[in-house]
Amino acid sequence: MMWSWIPGNWSLIWHLTWENAKLGVLPALYGLVLSLPLGVIAARWRWFYPPVLTVINILYAVPSLALFIALIPAFGLTDTTVIIALTVFSLCVILPNVVAGLRAVPAPVRQAATAMGYGQLRRLVTVELPLAVPLIIAGLRVGVVSGISLASVGQLIGVSSLGYLFIDGLQRSFPTEIYVGLVLVIALALVCDLILVAVRRVLTPWTAGPRESRRARAGRLVKVAG
Amino acid sequence: MSFFNWAWDWVTTDANWHGEDSIPQQVLAHLGYSALPLLIAAVIAIPVGAAIGHRGGKAAVAVSNIANAWRSIPTLGLLTLLAVFLGFSPLTWLLPLVVLAIPPILANTAEGVAGVDPGVRDAAAGVGMTTWQQVARVEVPIAMPLILVGLRTSAIFVVATATIAAYIGLGGLGRFIIDGLDSNQYGPVAGGALLVVVLAVIVLALFAGLTWLLTPAGLRKQAKTE
Numbered sequence: 001m002m003w004s005w006i007p008g009n010w011s012l013i014w015h016l017t018w019e020n021a022k023l024g025v026l027p028a029l030y031g032l033v034l035s036l037p038l039g040v041i042a043a044r045w046r047w048f049y050p051p052v053l054t055v056i057n058i059l060y061a062v063p064s065l066a067l068f069i070a071l072i073p074a075f076g077l078t079d080t081t082v083i084i085a086l087t088v089f090s091l092c093v094i095l096p097n098v099v100a101g102l103r104a105v106p107a108p109v110r111q112a113a114t115a116m117g118y119g120q121l122r123r124l125v126t127v128e129l130p131l132a133v134p135l136i137i138a139g140l141r142v143g144v145v146s147g148i149s150l151a152s153v154g155q156l157i158g159v160s161s162l163g164y165l166f167i168d169g170l171q172r173s174f175p176t177e178i179y180v181g182l183v184l185v186i187a188l189a190l191v192c193d194l195i196l197v198a199v200r201r202v203l204t205p206w207t208a209g210p211r212e213s214r215r216a217r218a219g220r221l222v223k224v225a226g
Numbered sequence: 227m228s229f230f231n232w233a234w235d236w237v238t239t240d241a242n243w244h245g246e247d248s249i250p251q252q253v254l255a256h257l258g259y260s261a262l263p264l265l266i267a268a269v270i271a272i273p274v275g276a277a278i279g280h281r282g283g284k285a286a287v288a289v290s291n292i293a294n295a296w297r298s299i300p301t302l303g304l305l306t307l308l309a310v311f312l313g314f315s316p317l318t319w320l321l322p323l324v325v326l327a328i329p330p331i332l333a334n335t336a337e338g339v340a341g342v343d344p345g346v347r348d349a350a351a352g353v354g355m356t357t358w359q360q361v362a363r364v365e366v367p368i369a370m371p372l373i374l375v376g377l378r379t380s381a382i383f384v385v386a387t388a389t390i391a392a393y394i395g396l397g398g399l400g401r402f403i404i405d406g407l408d409s410n411q412y413g414p415v416a417g418g419a420l421l422v423v424v425l426a427v428i429v430l431a432l433f434a435g436l437t438w439l440l441t442p443a444g445l446r447k448q449a450k451t452e
Binding site: 058061067071073152156185186189 | 294307311419422427
């Protein structure tokens with residue numbers, strides 16, 4: 001480990017980290033934007049989902065490198081190629097969670113909203129989607145974390161990301177560079193993951209609830225038993 | 227020319243099917259390089275996952291978070307780091323692929339075993355089964371569909387990522403892609419990518435069959451009537 005390498009290459013490291021963040025986070029957000037309408041359709045019209053799920057399973061099996069390559073003739077060796085490919089992957093992990101989240105909304109809740117005079121759209125936006133948020137964010141977390149990690153593979157087709165530090169480090173037999181890349185990719189992914197956990201807490205304050213102490217729980221159980 | 231034209235032309239060129247490093251040889255090599263890490267990961271992750279799921283409680287909840295964080299480890303980074311220190315040894319390509327394959331198997335096994343109906347657990351204990359028998363003969367078989375989903379995800383990750391391992395000298399289908407990229411020949415790059423996709427889809431189909439075979443007959447009937 002050669003610590004002095006880090007300050008000397010500060011601007012390169014910063015640039016690559018920013019590129020990697022962009023290549024990892026944007027596709028997850030695009031994937032979310034595409035998943036929401038598709039998920040709503042799939043949750044409502046059940047016949048729509050099984051074929052979609054099959055397509056998703058197959059798409060998810062496509063290696064990222066292969067998908068990058070398939071997109072090269074159309075988009076060249078650019079950010080766009082990597083972003084489109086990773087958007088496909090994030091769609092594959094987010095969409096099933098949107099569908100599961102919407103389907104898990106209890107029927108009585110839905111009926112209560114209808115009984116209160118909510119139209120379909122209002123019920124969807126103010127009742128069903130909020131209740132599906134925990135599952136949707138769980139999918140988004142997988143999408144962001146694996147996106148940031150996969151973005152580094154884009155370096156193999158020449159799209160710059162923290163993967164540059166891996167390739168360059170290998171070619172120069174210089175492990176410091178690889179350590180820095182590894183730590184930054186993992187740190188970037190974990191920071192984004194924590195942000196999403198925080199977003200979920202803010203969006204679904206009801207899931208936190210007051211923590212029940214062990215004593216209170218024991219007391220409640222005794223009461224129920226008695 | 228589009229991706230498929232390139233890929234098709236290359237795959238249907240007779241010369242690519244014969245001799246040293248031909249398509250059939252690399253397909254077999256790719257399968258071998260994928261099967262070994264998957265097997266090692268399964269041998270580690272299924273018992274550990276089953277133990278965590280059997281105990282239940284906080285550990286079972288934490289395991290999905292850990293599995294998600296684990297995904298952030300970039301395979302390319304781990305691969306290049308090991309290559310710098312060990313050169314091209316079996317450990318260099320095995321370890322990153324095992325690391326990649328563990329989280330889906332671990333998380334799904336833990337989740338599946340933790341989700342076994344408590345009544346079934348009680349019954350198993352009631353007929354005098356030891357803890358070991360309960361886990362091995364009741365809980366794991368019931369969790370088998372979920373465990374297989376985890377294995378399938380891992381298998382697809384490994385088949386896809388073994389391609390990247392060609393960058394540090396591993397054989398298999400990645401050779402066509404990496405060598406093609408190096409020599410600016412899009413034919414083998416596209417053809418290699420197409421073959422990996424075909425292989426991944428075959429793995430998917432294989433697991434569909436395996437799921438049917440390994441799901442206990444009783445559960446299979448239940449699934450049909452539900």
